[in-house]
Amino acid sequence: MADKVNFxxxxxxxxxxxxxxDMVVIPGGDGDFGVLPQHAPLISTIRPGxxxxxxxxxxxxxxxVDGGFAExxxxxxxxxxxxxxxVGDIDRGAAEERLRQAELDAxxxxxxxxxxxxxxxxxxxxxxxxxTGRAH
Amino acid sequence: MANLKALRIRINSVRSTRKxxxxxxxxxxxxxxxxxxxxxxARPYAERMSRMMGSLAKALEGRADAPALLAGTGKxxxxxxxxxxxxxxLCGSFNVGVARAARLxxxxxxxxxxxxxxxxxxxxxxxxxRRDYGKSVIDTVTGVEKGLGFNTAADIATTISDLxxxxxxxxxxxxxxxxxxxxxxxxxxxxxxxxxxxxTDESAADDLGGAVYIFEPDETxxxxxxxxxxxxxxxxxxxxxxxxxxxxxxxxxxxSATRNAGDMMDRLNxxxxxxxxxxxxxxxxxxxxxxxAL
Numbered sequence: 001m002a003d004k005v006n007f008x009x010x011x012x013x014x015x016x017x018x019x020x021x022d023m024v025v026i027p028g029g030d031g032d033f034g035v036l037p038q039h040a041p042l043i044s045t046i047r048p049g050x051x052x053x054x055x056x057x058x059x060x061x062x063x064x065v066d067g068g069f070a071e072x073x074x075x076x077x078x079x080x081x082x083x084x085x086x087v088g089d090i091d092r093g094a095a096e097e098r099l100r101q102a103e104l105d106a107x108x109x110x111x112x113x114x115x116x117x118x119x120x121x122x123x124x125x126x127x128x129x130x131x132t133g134r135a136h
Numbered sequence: 137m138a139n140l141k142a143l144r145i146r147i148n149s150v151r152s153t154r155k156x157x158x159x160x161x162x163x164x165x166x167x168x169x170x171x172x173x174x175x176x177x178a179r180p181y182a183e184r185m186s187r188m189m190g191s192l193a194k195a196l197e198g199r200a201d202a203p204a205l206l207a208g209t210g211k212x213x214x215x216x217x218x219x220x221x222x223x224x225x226l227c228g229s230f231n232v233g234v235a236r237a238a239r240l241x242x243x244x245x246x247x248x249x250x251x252x253x254x255x256x257x258x259x260x261x262x263x264x265x266r267r268d269y270g271k272s273v274i275d276t277v278t279g280v281e282k283g284l285g286f287n288t289a290a291d292i293a294t295t296i297s298d299l300x301x302x303x304x305x306x307x308x309x310x311x312x313x314x315x316x317x318x319x320x321x322x323x324x325x326x327x328x329x330x331x332x333x334x335x336t337d338e339s340a341a342d343d344l345g346g347a348v349y350i351f352e353p354d355e356t357x358x359x360x361x362x363x364x365x366x367x368x369x370x371x372x373x374x375x376x377x378x379x380x381x382x383x384x385x386x387x388x389x390x391x392s393a394t395r396n397a398g399d400m401m402d403r404l405n406x407x408x409x410x411x412x413x414x415x416x417x418x419x420x421x422x423x424x425x426x427x428x429a430l
Contacts, residue, residue, distance in 0.1 A: 010184055012286035012372055014177040030352050043188060044352035045361055069362065071188050078184050082286065082365075113298055 005037050006076035007053065009063060009084055016084050017063070023054040024077055026070050035070075035077045042072040048127035050087055050134060051079065062087035064131045066124045083124075092132045099125035140415065143408045147401060154397035160226065161390035168318070168383035174284070175315070175376040185369050189362065195348070195355050205297070205363040208330030209306045214251045216274075216296070216305035217241065218328070220312035220374055221261030222382040223278055228389035230313060230321065230382055231260040237311055237323045242269065253305055257292065257375070274299075281379055289372035296371075297364055300329060312374040313381035319388065321381035326374065328367055 004020035024035045027049030033042075046068045053061040068081035102121035109115035219238050221231045238261075242252050254269055256262040256276040266273065275295065280288055296308060308329035313321040351358055 008180075008184075010181045012178055012181045012289075012369060013174075015180045028352055040350055041348070042350045042352065043191065043358060045358055069188060069358070069365075071184070071191075080181060080184055080188070080365075082290070111298075113301065117294070 003037055005035055005039075007035075008076070008078045009051070009065075010078065010080055011082060011084055017053075017061070021053050021055045021060070022057075025052040025054070026077075026079065027051065027065075028070065035072050038074050039072050039077070041074070042070070044070050044072075046070055046079065046081065048124040050127075050131045062131075062134070064090060064128060066128075067120075087131050087134065090128055090132050092129065095125055095128040095132065099129065140408070140411055143404060143411060147404045147408060150397050150401050150404060154394055154401065157390045157393040157397060161387055161394060164227075164383045164387040164390060168380060168387060171376065171380040171383055172315075175373075175380055178286075178372060178376055182369050182373055185362075185366055189366060191349055192355060192359055192362065195351065196359065205300070205329060205367070206331050206359065209303070211306045212250065214253065214305040214307075215245050216253045216255060216299065216308045216329075218255045218257065218292075218296070218308065218310040218371075219261040219265070220310065220378045221256070221258035221264075222378070223259040223281060225260060226389065227382055227386035230385035231258075231264065233321075233323045234311055234313060235261060235264040237325070238265065239268070241309070241311070241325070242272075255292075255296070258378075274304075280375060281382075284375060284379060286368065286372050289375055290368045292371050293364060293368040296328070296367065310371065310374055312378040313385070315377050315380040315384060318384045321385055324377075326370065328370060331363060331366065 004022065005024055007017060007019060007021050007024050008015065009017035022036075026033055026035060026044075027047050029045035029047050032049075033044070046065060048065065048067050051063045051065060052059050053063070064085050064087050065079065065081035066083040068079060070080075071078045099122060102118055102125050106115055106118035106122055109118050217238060219234060221234050225231065238254075242254075245252050252269075252272055254265060254273045256265065256273060257280055259276070259278045262273060262276045262278075277292060277295075299305060300308070307327070310326050310328055312324060312326075314324040316322050
């Protein structure tokens, strides 16, 4: 029981992943961190990037998330993300289109808040494109 | 006989109305099932979110530097009321109930000298409140039910946050129909801003056996991300509840409409047969008395 992490990945619309793995590497707001069993309790923000799920000595899944939060407890790890896709399922063309659109929106933004949101979308799209290059 | 013909037309029209209402009932039943599934699927996220909010609340207890979304502006002069209704009617007292509750609340707030602003979600609510409070309605969001996803809720949350940041209001309420069962939907009020921790799950923090979370980057910064996100979740939940309620209400309303149409058809049929019989009897009497007179 104690040698695996219960990992859950949840989006507002559904529960995406819920299983036991050896280790999960999460792109935290202050840098990547790996979660092994018996990890200290932690709550962290997540920046747009790829979650690597390790099992049996190799990476079994790679999931792209657009940001969110991670809650870590000694026996489990929960990630809340708005959007999550398997890295292999990312459509590079669509991601590039998103980047273009977000950059346009950032340029034409009329208010501070709008610009900040568009810039956040630029970051997400950039991380998404980068993720396609990392696929194993 | 003109009377007979009129009756026949009437019966036909009732019959086709019954067909429509029973079809609407079945459609509503199918949509209700889907709405319930969506609501079910959205639950894990909301649960985890509230657990995290609970842990944070514990860590932040009594701190003065809480973000504005949590602490409020320190005033309660301007209230924003978000009214969640449907775009379409024919669903019993679904929209009327929300509109009535909203009216009462608005009257109460105004009597207390507060200013009230209204944000309508759904066309029906706007139509019902436009006449009395047209000037207070600042925005209307329609077309929510088509492919309801978290993005819809996130957009509404963004609109509300922007208004809040611009100092347009101090307190935000949302009113919607909570889905209790197919037969009963309850009009529910919830305070969005300032956010209250009342219904978050604080017991989660106790599971740790006294251990304390590490926060990265730190509590306030996480809370700044978490609060808008949480508002999106709350709105998403109210939209889902409202949608399930709408279909349930429509199903019930259409069920009784179908039954009513059936009863009416029975009555009209009896009347029709009786009138026809009376006409036949009259004719026979005429013929017989005509023959006798010869």
